[in-house]
Amino acid sequence: xxxxxxxxxxxxxxxxxxxxxxxxxxxxxxxxxxxxxxxxxxxxxxxxxxxxxxxxxxxxxxxxxxxxxxxxxxxxxxxxxxxxxxxxxxxxxxxxxxxxxxxxxxxxxxxxxxxxxxxxxxxxxxxxxxxxxxxxxxxxxxxxxxxxxxxxxxxxxxxxxxxxxx
Amino acid sequence: xxxxxxxxxxxxxxxxxxxxxxxxxxxxxxxxxxxxxxxxxxxxxxxxxxxxxxxxxxxxxxxxxxxxxxxxxxxxxxxxxxxxxxxxxxxxxxxxxxxxxxxxxxxxxxxxxxxxxxxxxxxxxxxxxxxxxxxxxxxxxxxxxxxxxxxxxxxxxxxxxxxxxx
DNA sequence: TTGATAATATTGAAAAAGTCAATCGTTTGC
DNA sequence: GCAAACGATTGACTTTTTCAATATTATCAA
Numbered sequence: 429x430x431x432x433x434x435x436x437x438x439x440x441x442x443x444x445x446x447x448x449x450x451x452x453x454x455x456x457x458x459x460x461x462x463x464x465x466x467x468x469x470x471x472x473x474x475x476x477x478x479x480x481x482x483x484x485x486x487x488x489x490x491x492x493x494x495x496x497x498x499x500x501x502x503x504x505x506x507x508x509x510x511x512x513x514x515x516x517x518x519x520x521x522x523x524x525x526x527x528x529x530x531x532x533x534x535x536x537x538x539x540x541x542x543x544x545x546x547x548x549x550x551x552x553x554x555x556x557x558x559x560x561x562x563x564x565x566x567x568x569x570x571x572x573x574x575x576x577x578x579x580x581x582x583x584x585x586x587x588x589x590x591x592x593x594x
Numbered sequence: 595x596x597x598x599x600x601x602x603x604x605x606x607x608x609x610x611x612x613x614x615x616x617x618x619x620x621x622x623x624x625x626x627x628x629x630x631x632x633x634x635x636x637x638x639x640x641x642x643x644x645x646x647x648x649x650x651x652x653x654x655x656x657x658x659x660x661x662x663x664x665x666x667x668x669x670x671x672x673x674x675x676x677x678x679x680x681x682x683x684x685x686x687x688x689x690x691x692x693x694x695x696x697x698x699x700x701x702x703x704x705x706x707x708x709x710x711x712x713x714x715x716x717x718x719x720x721x722x723x724x725x726x727x728x729x730x731x732x733x734x735x736x737x738x739x740x741x742x743x744x745x746x747x748x749x750x751x752x753x754x755x756x757x758x759x760x
Numbered sequence: 761t762t763g764a765t766a767a768t769a770t771t772g773a774a775a776a777a778g779t780c781a782a783t784c785g786t787t788t789g790c
Numbered sequence: 791g792c793a794a795a796c797g798a799t800t801g802a803c804t805t806t807t808t809c810a811a812t813a814t815t816a817t818c819a820a
Contacts, residue, residue, distance in 0.1 A: 456680050457760050459668040460729065461661060465736055465748070466642035468755035470657075473639045474682045475759060476632035491636075492777090495627060502625040509797055514622050516640045518778065523799060537798095545786045545797045563626065570631055576757045582631070585754045589634035591742045592751075593641060594623050658806090675768060684808065689770055703769095711768040711815045 476573050483565035487558060492517075494562050496525045500535040500551040501559040507546040508537075534558055642739050649731035653724060658683075660728050662691045666701040666717040667725045673712040674703075700724055 454462075461467050480491045489497070495515055499506050506514065512522040526549065529535045534555035537547040551559060574582050620628075627633050646657045655663070661681055665672050672680065678688040692715065695701045700721035703713040717725065740748050 454680060454760060456665065456668070456670055456672065456676075457756070459665065459670060461664040461668065462756070462760075463752065464732060465740065465752055465755065466639070466646050466657065466732065467661065468752065468759055469635050469639040469642055471682060471759045472755055473632070473635040476635055480632055491632065495633065498627040499622065499625065502622070502627065504622055504625060506622065507797080510622075514620060516637060518780085519798065520780090520800075521778070524777095540797095543787070543797080547798070566630060566632065574631065574758055577754060581754055581757075584750065585758075586629065586631055586634065588743060588747055588751045588754070589631065589638055590623070590628070591747075592740055593634055593637045594620060594628075673768080684806095685769065686771075686809085687807075706768095709768080709816070713769070 472573075476569065479569040479573055480566050483569045484562060487562050487565065489558070489562055491566075493525060493529060494559075494566065496522075496529060496549070497534055497551065497555060497559050497562065500529070500549040501556055505538075505548045505550060507540055507543075507548055509546060511549060529555070638739075642735065645735040645739055646732050649735045650728060653728050653731065655724070655728055657732075659691060659695060660725075660732065662688075662695060662715070663700055663717065663721060663725050663728065666695070666715040667722055671704075671714045671716060673706055673709075673714055675712060677715060695721070 456462055477491055480494070484490060484494060492515075496511065499511055499514065508522045508526060509519065511517070512519050515522075517525070526535065526537065530537060533552055535549055535551050538550050540546040540548045574585075577585065622628055643657055646660070650656060650660060658681075662677065665677055665680065674688045674692060675685065677683070678685050681688075683691070692701065692703065696703060699718055701715055701717050704716050706712040706714045740751075743751065
């Protein structure tokens with residue numbers, strides 16, 4: 429996933445990272461592009477994704493699977509359609525992801541009593557177990573992603589992002 | 595690129611959007627996943643990307659091309675390798691993107707006087723022209739993405755993202 | 761200087777992710 | 791009751807991502 433990451437664990441290189449960028453904190457920080465929030469969010473999500481994926485490898489999960497599992501564990505009983513629109517996934521991608529998790533018996537498709545067309549996603553017991561462990565990993569990844577921010581700043585960031593995204 | 599966007603301009607559906615989510619502001623906002631900044635940044639970048647791509651279609655640019663063009667216009671004379679690490683792109687992707695833009699004579703590869711292995715990216719005159727127009731579009735897209743935030747909040751968001759990403 | 765090692769751009773292949781149209785069963789609104 | 795719309799599914803296809811291999815150039819130590 430990066431020039432490092434040989435093949436061992438995943439917790440790997442967490443420290444000794446003077447700057448997240450490959451270059452010396454990047455002489456490009458002042459460029460116009462670097463001021464665009466579209467660019468900044470893209471870079472953030474790229475970093476966050478890579479970090480979280482590393483953390484999840486030994487649970488055999490990727491963040492996209494994790495996201496589905498998380499929603500199945502949320503108690504909100506989302507239908508596949510709802511899940512797709514929440515996660516910005518095409519219905520066909522949802523099918524593939526749900527298939528994968530269902531084959532591993534982490535979640536199951538339950539009939540929607542309101543509408544026989546739709547299927548509701550619910551985590552199994554082992555799904556909940558795995559989610560518990562996985563969410564610890566993603567929490568760790570988040571901690572790492574946000575080390576540069578104070579706790580107040582972290583909250584503020586969450587607030588602002590939520591505001592533009594919901 | 596989306597169910598809307600017939601073929602006319604690009605300014606299209608900017609208003610009449612009670613909530614950015616498909617659902618009624620989403621009953622999933624309270625879920626644990628929705629609190630993770632990895633999720634929030636993913637959603638932001640997804641939204642921002644879609645928005646910017648719409649805006650750029652009639653310039654025949656995607657945000658990824660736009661990003662390369664922007665850097666070639668920045669005056670920083672990035673090498674391909676630098677560009678790749680700045681934009682989180684694999685070297686082979688850089689080659690493809692640069693090829694595409696160079697064929698359109700928007701940028702060119704110049705020899706790096708310091709290192710004959712590397713090639714420096716510089717925009718042509720028409721590259722600069724296109725960038726000028728394109729950046730207006732992405733500015734508009736950003737405005738739209740951030741409507742929910744006050745100007746101060748927008749600045750704060752930029753500051754926080756920059757802090758975690760550089 | 762030479763020779764080993766690493767770095768840059770490039771190619772090509774393959775896997776993953778994203779997009780789209782068509783279909784089946786079901787629901788909704790007329 | 792019917793037509794139109796909707797949710798899940800399938801399959802095809804494009805785009806994006808990831809990786810390994812290579813040629814040329816740099817770097818560095820002997």
